[in-house]
C-alpha cells in the first residue's frame with residue numbers, strides 16, 4: 001500500500017501550515033499550494049481551492065502532510081452546466097472545525113481527474129461512487145468500477161441528461177464455481193464463497209465476496225448497492241422546507257432517525273441562515289440521544305446474535321429496552337421509527353401533555369438504566385466466550401482507521417478521540433456535562449464497550465435535558481423560529497456540514513441554485529466509510545471472526561447504499 | 563419457582579417427579595377438546611380442510627431482511643409482540659425450510675433477481691406477505707431511478723400490509739389474516755407483472771441488448787427492467 005504516515009516526524013501542531021488559534025489561515029494554505037491553485041471559492045463552511053485535475057495528489061499530499069488535514073471527510077461530485085466537479089472536503093481529526101475544500105473541475109467532454117486514493121484510502125469507494133452516479137473517471141484509481149449500481153447499468157443517473165425511463169438489464173451470475181478457483185494452479189488451495197446478499201449475518205442486503213485459504217480469509221470484498229434507493233435524487237426533487245425531512249429517517253433506520261434529521265437540519269439551517277430557539281435545541285438534543293440509545297441497543301443485540309447466536313437472552317433484552325425507548329420517542333414524535341420530528345428552525349411540536357407525566361416516564365426509564373447496562377455487562381462483556389470471540393479480533397489500527405475516514409464508535413474504539421458533538425459543537429451539547437468515550441483496544445471488544453458506555457453517556461445528557469425542560473419558563477417555550485414560507489437559499493451557495501450520528505460523522509453537502517430545492521444533495525454516510533475497513537479487519541482471520549467484525553462495525557445498509 | 567418462598571411446613575421440599583404429576587386425578591389426556599366433543603372422541607373433516615388448518619396454524623417464516631421495515635419485523639418477532647404466539651413460527655434462515663416470506667423493504671434493481679431466486683427456492687405451498695409501502699408501489703422511493711415499483715413486479719403477493727413502516731401490530735394482523743385465509747383454503751389471484759429471470763439469449767433483441775451482448779454470456783440469467791412501463 002502506498003500509505004505514508006501522515007506525519008512522519010513528531011513535530012507537533014505548531015509546525016502545521018495554516019493552523020492558528022482562530023481557525024484556518026487560508027492565505028497560508030494558498031501560499032503552501034502555490035501554483036497549484038487556479039482559483040478560490042467561498043463555501044459556507046470553509047474556503048475552497050480550485051485546482052487542476054492532474055494535480056490532485058500533489059495538492060492533497062501537501063495538505064495532509066504539511067497542513068495536517070488527515071481526514072478526507074467526503075467527496076461530493078456533481079455535473080454542472082459547463083463542467084464536472086469533484087469536491088474533496090478535508091478536515092482534521094484533532095479539530096474538525098478546521099476545514100478546507102478542494103474543488104477539481106473537469107471538462108464536459110472528458111471528465112477525467114487524478115485519483116486521491118494514494119493519499120486517502122477512503123477515496124477508493126468515494127471515487128467509485130462518483131464514477132458510478134456522475135460519470136467522472138479517475139486516473140490512477142486501483143479499481144474503477146461501478147459500486148452501487150449493477151455492472152451492466154447504462155448511463156450515470158445523477159448526471160444532467162440521464163433518461164430515467166430507459167430500460168436496463170441486470171445480470172444474475174451464478175456462484176463462481178468454488179472448484180474453479182480451487183485448482184487455478186497446483187499450489188493454491190483457495191476457495192471462493194459468497195456470503196449474502198441474503199444471509200442472516202450480513203445485517204441486511206450486503207454481499208461479501210470471500211476467498212478462503214483453508215479456514216482463513218485470504219480476501220474479502222464487500223459488494224454493496226442492494227439497497228441503493230436513490231436517496232440523493234429524492235432529496236434533490238424535494239423542497240427544502242418540508243419535503244426532504246422525511247427521508248433522513250430512512251438512511252440509518254436503526255431508530256436513529258432524529259440524529260439523521262439533524263444532519264439535514266443543521267446543513268440547511270446554516271445554508272439559509274436560520275435561527276433555532278434554545279428550547280427547541282434542548283428538545284432536539286434529548287430526542288437525538290434517545291435515538292442514539294435505541295440505535296446502540298440494536299447494535300448490541302444483533303451483535304450478540306452474530307457472535308454466539310443468542311436469540312433468547314441478550315437479543316430479546318436489547319429489544320425490550322429498545323421498546324421502552326421507542327415508546328418514549330413515540331410519545332414525543334408520534335411515530336415509532338420514522339419520526340419526521342425536526343423542522344428547519346425548530347421541531348414539529350412541543351413535548352406531549354401532560355408534561356409532568358412525560359418527564360416522569362423519562363425519569364423512570366433513566367432510573368432503571370444503570371441496572372440494565374449492568375445486565376449487559378454481566379451477560380455480554382464479562383462473558384468468557386464473548387471475550388474469546390472479541391478480544392484481539394478485528395483489529396483496526398488508529399492510523400488505518402483515519403486513512404479510511406472511519407468515525408463514530410468505530411474510530412473511538414481505536415482510540416481516536418473524535419466526536420463532533422464536542423469538537424464541532426452544535427445543539428445544546430456544549431452546555432451539558434458529558435464525556436466522549438474512547439477505548440484503546442482497537443478490536444471488536446473495544447467497539448462494543450464504546451457503544452455500551454455511550455448509552456450511559458446519552459442517559460446523562462437526557463437527564464440534564466429533562467431537568468432543563470422541566471424548569472423552562474412557560475412563556476419561553478418557543479419551538480420554532482420564523483422561517484419564510486418558501487426557502488430559497490442564495491444561488492451558488494455551497495455547504496458541507498456534519499453531525500455525530502449513531503454510526504459516526506453524517507455529513508450533508510448542499511449546493512443551491514436559487515430555487516426551492518437543492519441542485520446537488522450529497523450524503524456522507526458514516527457506514528459507507530466504516531464498512532470500507534472490513535478487509536483490513538478480517539484478512540487473515542477466520543470466517544466467524546469476520547462476522548464478528550462486521551457486527552462490530554454496526555453498518556446499516558440503508559445508509560451505506562443510500 | 564424457587565423453593566425458598568414456600569412456607570416451611572406446607573410440603574416436603576423434595577418431591578419425586580411422579581408424585582408431583584400424579585397429584586389428584588391424572589387428567590393429562592382429558593383435554594378440553596375431548597370434553598367438547600362429548601362421548602365420541604372423533605371428528606369428521608375433509609382431509610384438505612384439515613391440511614389447510616394445519617398449514618395455517620404452523621407457519622415457518624423466512625428470516626429475510628431488506629430495509630427499514632425489517633427493523634419493525636424484528637420487533638414483531640421479538641419480545642412484547644412475539645409473533646410466535648400465533649403459530650407463525652420462529653424465523654428460518656434457509657428458504658428451503660420456510661413457508662412464508664415477509665418482504666420487508668424497498669426492492670432495487672440489483673436485488674430483485676436475488677429475491678426472485680430466494681422465492682423460487684422455497685418449497686410449495688408458499689405464501690408472501692408484502693410489508694410496507696415500498697413493496698406495494700415503491701413507496702417514498704417510487705420515483706427513484708433504481709427502485710422496483712413494488713414486490714408484485716417480481717413475485718406474487720398474498721397480503722399487503724400498508725404503512726411506512728407498518729407497526730408490529732399491523733404486521734401481526736396481516737399474518738393473522740393470511741393464516742385465516744390459508745385455513746379457509748382461499749388463495750389470492752396471481753397478479754404479478756413479472757420481471758422474469760430469463761436467459762440473456764432469450765431477450766428480444768434491441769439496441770440495449772445488442773450493446774450488452776459482448777459483456778453478458780448468452781446463458782447468464784438476467785432481469786430486464788422496462789421502467790417506462792411500470793407504473
Ligand code: SF4
Nearest residue numbers: 630667694695696726
Ligand atoms: S415502506 Fe417505509 S419503512 Fe418500509 S422499507 Fe419502505 S421506506 Fe422503509
